[in-house]
Structure formats: C-alpha cells, structure tokens
Amino acid sequence: MPTLTLCMIVRDEEAMLGGCLQSVRGFVDEMVVVDTGSRDGTKALALEAGARVFDFTWCDDFAAARNESLRHARGKWVLTLDADERLGPGSGARLRAALASAKFDCGMLRLHDACRVDARLEDIVAGRERQAEIQLVPRLLRRTDGLRYVDAIHENVAPWLRRRGMKVAGVEVDIVHLGATKEVVDAKSKTERNIRLLRTRVERDPGDVSAYGYLVHDLMRSGRNEEAFEEAERGWQHVARATRETLVTSIHRLATARAYLLVARGRFADARETTRHARTLEGENPDFSFLEASASETEALRTADPAARRELLRAARDGYASCMRFANRVFAQSFIFGASTWSGSTRLGTVELALGDAAGALRAFDIALSARPGDRAAQLGRAEAMIELGDPTGALTRLEALLDDQAPDAWTLAAIAVRRLGLAEDARLFTRRALSLAGKGFISAHRRERLRELGALLAGGESKGRAEPSQASRGQP
Secondary structure: OOOEEEEEEEOOOHHHHHHHHHHHOOOOOEEEEEEOOOOOOHHHHHHHOOOEEEEOOOOOOHHHHHHHHHHHOOOOEEEEOOOOEEEOOOHHHHHHHHHHOOOOOEEEEEEEEEOOOOOOHHHHHHOOOEOOOOEEEEEEEEOOOOOOOEOOOOOEOHHHHHHOOOOEEEEEEEEEEOOOOHHHHHHHOHHHHHHHHHHHHHHHOOOOHHHHHHHHHHHHHOOOHHHHHHHHHHHHHHHOOOOOOOOOOOOHHHHHHHHHHHHHOOOHHHHHHHHHHHHHHHOOOHHHHHHHHHHHHHHHHOOOOHHHHHHHHHHHHHHHHHHHHHOOOOEOOOOOOOOOOHHHHHHHHHHHHHOOOHHHHHHHHHHHHHHOOOOHHHHHHHHHHHHHOOOHHHHHHHHHHHOOOOOOHHHHHHHHHHHHOOOHHHHHHHHHHHHHHHHHOOOOOOHHHHHHHHHHHHHOOOOOOOOOOOHHHHOOO
C-alpha cells in the first residue's frame, strides 16, 4: 500500500488542530506539521498526537510554508489539510482505497463548508448544515520530483500539474471545513489579510486573473463593492483578450463576481455577456446559467413595456430551468448555493408566478422545498402560488409561522389572502404591518409592487370586496 503523509501548516490552532488530527488517525502513515509562529499550545498538541513538528518563520507566503511541509514529507503521497478541516465520516477508508489503484497525480476531494462550528460532520456532508456548494479541491498529491506550490496567497500546484500532463481525478473523499463560518473568519481577520496579500499578488502580475477573482470576492465579502467592481473591471480586461488556448487559469470566480456586480448596477446586457463569455472559455456551469437568468429577471422588474417584460421573464424562466440539469453534479468551482437545486427552483417558481403560471410555480416551489424544507423564500412562494390557485385559507395556514419581523413579504401575502376571503379589516391590519417592515427589504422584490397597491387601497379607504393587487403587478419578478 502506498505511504501517505499528512502535510499541514499551522499557527495558534490549539482549538482546532486536535479534531483534524483525530479525523485522519489510522489513515495516514505520518503527520508533518509546520508551525509558523504559534504562541499557544499548538506545537505541544501536535507532538502529543504523534506528528513531526517543524518551525518555519512566517514570510507572508503560504506557498513557501506549504513547500516547507513537502520538504519533510516521506510518503509517496501527500494529503494537505488545514487545522479547521476534518476528513468526513467514512472518508479515511475511501482515501486508502483510492491510493491502492491510483492512476492520477492529483486527487480532487470534496470540500464542504460548515454552517456552524459545532454542527455534526454527518449533517454538514449531507448538506443539512452546509453553507455553500460542494467544491472539488486538489488535496491528494503524488509526491514526485518537482511537486511545489506557487503563489503567496491561494497557493496552488498548477505549474507542476501541467508538467505532469494534468493527470487529475475526482476522489470520493469528503473534507469538512469549519473555518468558513463567520465567527472564525472574523476572529482571524482572514478577509483583510487576504485582500492585502492579493493586492500584492496582482501588482506583481497584473495579468493574474485568478488573483483578481479572489480579490474581488474578498472585497465583496467585506462590503466594499465599489472597490470590488473597479478590480473586476481591471481583471476582465485581461479575460477579454483570452481564448481557450491562451487561458492558463480559471476565470470562473472573476466572471461570477463581475456578473453579480453588473446586475447590481443595472448593466444587464453586460452581465449576460460576461456569463456567456465565461461559458465559452470554461464550459457549462450552473453559476453561469443562474446569473444570466438573474440578469433577465431583474431587468424585467425595471421594464415598463409589458411585451419586453414578458420576453425577459421567459428568458429568465428558461435560464433557471436549465440550472436543474446540473443537479447532483459537483464542480471545481461553484459559488451560488443551490443554483441547480433549491435556489434555482425557487427563482423559477417566482418567475412562473410573474408569467401567470401558478400551477407551474407551485411545482417549482415544491421541488425547492423537497431539497431544503426550511427555505423561507420557497415557503413564501408556495403560499403565494396557493393564493393564485384559489386557496387563500391554505396559504394563510402556511404563512402563520412566517408572520414575524424579518421582512414584509409574509404580511403582504397574508393581506392579499384575507382580502380574497372578504376580511377587509384584517387586510388593513396586515397591510399596515407590512408597510412598517418595508424598510427591511423584500425577500422577493416583486412583492414591493404588490404592497404598494395594498398601501394605495388602504390610503384610499377602499371598501370591502374591492379587488386585491392586480395581476399586472405580478407580471414582474
């Protein structure tokens, strides 16, 4: 059986390291831990667990630290993990089985970002406590001459892998990542550190579109969208000149961020062109279909002409529907959580409502809720579809648990439902409540117009039995 070395770089990871080392116990032949300056009990914990521990002076270069760990590895294979990661349940045995017959140099393992640090590993892997799409990450490496990491931040082995002929394979091994939770990211100031190192990286190589993608995402994460857009435009200048033959790194991260930011600026055609160009260079991905559909849906919301609005809605419907064909597939990069399952289905249902197909909307929301039963947007959408299908009483039953202070959507729908039941006073009460919450924003933007019409009726002192917000207001996403 080929020997396997766990290689890690750590600093002040006393709280996390033990769980990581415990998860690989019995499945690796040695553990190499490179410490970059811990001031807590990290090194003692690693030594007690049986790891070989080495010191390395931190120099703002993750690749240099990774390469130091490789220098001490003795196995034929290397598994790289961070302290805030664990092998998923049952993955150790599958890892050893994969090595027994490996014909690849780089094994892509499945990374799961946890919603909560204290969530059960089984729930994270199953998706019940996962906060993002599964990502394929290059963590199982054949230790051959020339294996080396590059890039000071978001380090990678791409040059070595290209020299080896890109012998890559997916391996059914799960890694659970606890460090993506907000409390961990904030506590370690990861985002600001990453922004600083990424700015240095793009200054050194202005054509590094991968670095631009990471930088834009981190700027967005920190709420600096104007800066993010400026960097996205700089990076995209290099993408615009690339072809499949000349592109040596992924543009996916940059393309999705740019498309999102363009939609927010109302540049819908440019957003769609961004996703189309990305698809040409990198192939199909649910992110591209979702963002293209989102651009059309959002543009429809701002379009006054009924014919143009309907055409945009149909394009959005087709785009969201196309996301479904990617269900159950795992991609190396995929950033829109649920694009091919619950989120795509929820948006599809919303567009179907806007097109007047309440039955189709109900089917879409049911698909979304089968994948994610507690999703609030899908629950609200299903209640709205029930109202349109003539079941306001059933809709009210579903809305009851959603009538809180989070957003005005549930109160808006409840007001429409009780109006259909002829309960004018209840409709006035629910409308006032919805109006008081309008400043918090809507879960689905099309309900803003529905509430506006309810408010107009309230202000005009409508009489019992007067029509509820019109179908025309639902001809928007």
